[in-house]
Amino acid sequence: MANVLVFIDNPGQALKKSSLELLTIARSLGETAVAVNGELSDDVAGTLGAYGAATVFRPSAADLDDYLVAPKAAFLAAVADKSGATTVLLENSPEGKEIAARLGIRLSAGVITDVVAVDADGTAHKSVLAGSYTTTAKATTAVTVLSVKANTVDPEPATAPGAAETLTVDVPADAAAAAARITSREQKVASGRPDLTDARIVVAGGRGLDGDFGPVEELADALGAAVGASRAATDAGWINHDAQVGQTGKTVSPQLYISAGISGAIQQKAGMQTAKVIVAVNKDAESPVFEIADFGIIGDLFQVLPQATEEIKKRKG
Amino acid sequence: MEETLKIVVLVKHVPDAQFDRHLSGEGHTTDRDESILSELDEYALEAALQLAEARGGAKAGNKVIALSMGPAGAVNAIKKSLQIGATEGVHLTDGALAGSDAAATSLALAAAVRHLGADTPVDLVLTGMASTDGETSLVPAQLAERLGLPQVTFASSLEVDGGRVSARRDADTHSETVEASLPAVVSVTDQINEPRYPNFKGIIAAKRKSITTLSLADIGVDSSQVGHAGSWTRVTAAEERPPRTAGTIITDEGDAGIKLVDFLAAQKLL
Numbered sequence: 001m002a003n004v005l006v007f008i009d010n011p012g013q014a015l016k017k018s019s020l021e022l023l024t025i026a027r028s029l030g031e032t033a034v035a036v037n038g039e040l041s042d043d044v045a046g047t048l049g050a051y052g053a054a055t056v057f058r059p060s061a062a063d064l065d066d067y068l069v070a071p072k073a074a075f076l077a078a079v080a081d082k083s084g085a086t087t088v089l090l091e092n093s094p095e096g097k098e099i100a101a102r103l104g105i106r107l108s109a110g111v112i113t114d115v116v117a118v119d120a121d122g123t124a125h126k127s128v129l130a131g132s133y134t135t136t137a138k139a140t141t142a143v144t145v146l147s148v149k150a151n152t153v154d155p156e157p158a159t160a161p162g163a164a165e166t167l168t169v170d171v172p173a174d175a176a177a178a179a180a181r182i183t184s185r186e187q188k189v190a191s192g193r194p195d196l197t198d199a200r201i202v203v204a205g206g207r208g209l210d211g212d213f214g215p216v217e218e219l220a221d222a223l224g225a226a227v228g229a230s231r232a233a234t235d236a237g238w239i240n241h242d243a244q245v246g247q248t249g250k251t252v253s254p255q256l257y258i259s260a261g262i263s264g265a266i267q268q269k270a271g272m273q274t275a276k277v278i279v280a281v282n283k284d285a286e287s288p289v290f291e292i293a294d295f296g297i298i299g300d301l302f303q304v305l306p307q308a309t310e311e312i313k314k315r316k317g
Numbered sequence: 318m319e320e321t322l323k324i325v326v327l328v329k330h331v332p333d334a335q336f337d338r339h340l341s342g343e344g345h346t347t348d349r350d351e352s353i354l355s356e357l358d359e360y361a362l363e364a365a366l367q368l369a370e371a372r373g374g375a376k377a378g379n380k381v382i383a384l385s386m387g388p389a390g391a392v393n394a395i396k397k398s399l400q401i402g403a404t405e406g407v408h409l410t411d412g413a414l415a416g417s418d419a420a421a422t423s424l425a426l427a428a429a430v431r432h433l434g435a436d437t438p439v440d441l442v443l444t445g446m447a448s449t450d451g452e453t454s455l456v457p458a459q460l461a462e463r464l465g466l467p468q469v470t471f472a473s474s475l476e477v478d479g480g481r482v483s484a485r486r487d488a489d490t491h492s493e494t495v496e497a498s499l500p501a502v503v504s505v506t507d508q509i510n511e512p513r514y515p516n517f518k519g520i521i522a523a524k525r526k527s528i529t530t531l532s533l534a535d536i537g538v539d540s541s542q543v544g545h546a547g548s549w550t551r552v553t554a555a556e557e558r559p560p561r562t563a564g565t566i567i568t569d570e571g572d573a574g575i576k577l578v579d580f581l582a583a584q585k586l587l
Contacts, residue, residue: 068467068468068469068470068495068497069458069468069470070461070462070467070468073462094454094470094471094488095488097453097454097455097458098454098455098458098468098470100455101419101454101455101456101457101458101459101462102458102459102461102462104419104420104455104459104549105420105423105459105462105463106462108549109549110418110420110548110549110550111419111420111453111455111549111550112550113453113454113455114452114453123553127558128340128452128555129338129340129347129450130452131558132337132338132557132558133340133555133556133557133558134555134556134558135340135345135552135553135554135555135556136552136553136554136555137550137551137552137553138550138551138553139549139550139551140548140549140550140551141549178461178465178466178467179467179497180467180468180469180484180495180496180497180501181495181496181497182493182494182495183483183493183494183495183496184493184494185491185492185493185494186491186492186493187490187491188489188490188491188492190490195489196489201586223587241487241508242487242489247449248356248357248507255586256581256584256586273561274558277584277586278561279577279580279581281573281577285566285568290563290566291561291563292561292562292563293563293564293566294564294565295564295565295566295577295580296563296564296565296566296567297566297567297568297569297573297576297577298566298567298568298569299568299569299573300569303569303571303573303574304569304573304574304577305574306574307572307573307574307575308574308575308577308578309574310574311574311575311578312578312581312587315578315582315587316587
């Protein structure tokens, strides 16, 4: 069986759902080894075993987080060599993709990003050109590096869980020689809402909110949703740039996308048109968003959204 | 007076995202009619121009070289960059480059950057945060790895001083400042600046600026290292997603909020 290596960066006290998804995909491809950077708690080690990881590799150095990407790629390349992995899976975050990029060069391995499914033979499925095409791609090299989007499979533990053996791998001495150093870091205040990229439901607002994101945030909280925004709203400073959905912002594929006061020009459409269900509220009947909405309401969002929020609260009791 | 800089800005000629875009041919590559300078590269060019201007601009010997790899049409991205203010243009073009993936592209670009640094070294390679067509964001990191340089990616602010570059990066959960020694590969986000438009003077001045054409032979790359032959990934199939169609559209008559919730309940989304 093929050897599959999963990279998990700073798992903390419990593995994220996206990490469990990677482990689930890995098991469908072959025997799983895991490379973990950062603390490895007993709980996390136990979960790795439960998800079928036979081996856990840890770096000899504890300072990989002090640098941008390059030393992590060097560590991972060393683990790939040691474990004989033919497939390496990483999460599809900006950093995950960059580690994948450098790892690919170090291993002379083809890299495929934004993967949504992997066949048993390593063929990867992804969507391109802002969701207007789906493609399949395959690496032609001995090793394949894939960065896989979140929410693509349901996490499932192994039928025969085991305990993973832990090994330490030397990080090459020159790994940080040509790396940018992180000189300071501030945590942002957590919103308490789900992560926009991974959320099952997204409620997004645009120009029509006229500076007041209240109705969007209240509906989002009633639904347990993430809050998104059009570029017009983030450029106006009504909400943080992190919330931008679209060509120059985030691409989301939730089960439900509720668009409020967004005209739905191509820039915005590029970021959300692969959502399963799209609901649009806009007072302008000519808004392009109505061309792609499964359910559209021509009306005043300041009436419609609060009414929907109240109704949801009532039904959820 | 601060030291002068030699900056290479990578610019890409991409299909205009305002129109429908298509994949075609055996390699499922992007059709490049209706192409423009990638919007995200304008931020990199602006960042380069600001760094050069702070050091006395072209008159003081600062160089902002717009480098584009691509077929004949890519020269338009370079011309636009010259109009905006780049001091010179370099067009890496060769039939063998067609169909290059990120690995092959970064190999060719790394060789081109080395070539451009043969007489006087390049201090900075600046790029956008992604291309608006391939959207993989792989090339800046792969270029840095191939050149053995630090990468400073997704910079939302940038300073260069005393042979060092420092930048601010904003992620969802945290912000950080990073520092690296020059030379370095830096990619910038669309939050870093407001790119300028070419003005009349710039358009006239661009006509006098030179564009150098480089082939693979010029930069010492063999045709087997790039294009389909040199790529490490292959797109095996591409299918156009059926266009979304409009569903039910209603006009609010005072109860649309309730109807919205009815719809969500029917779709089992509550």
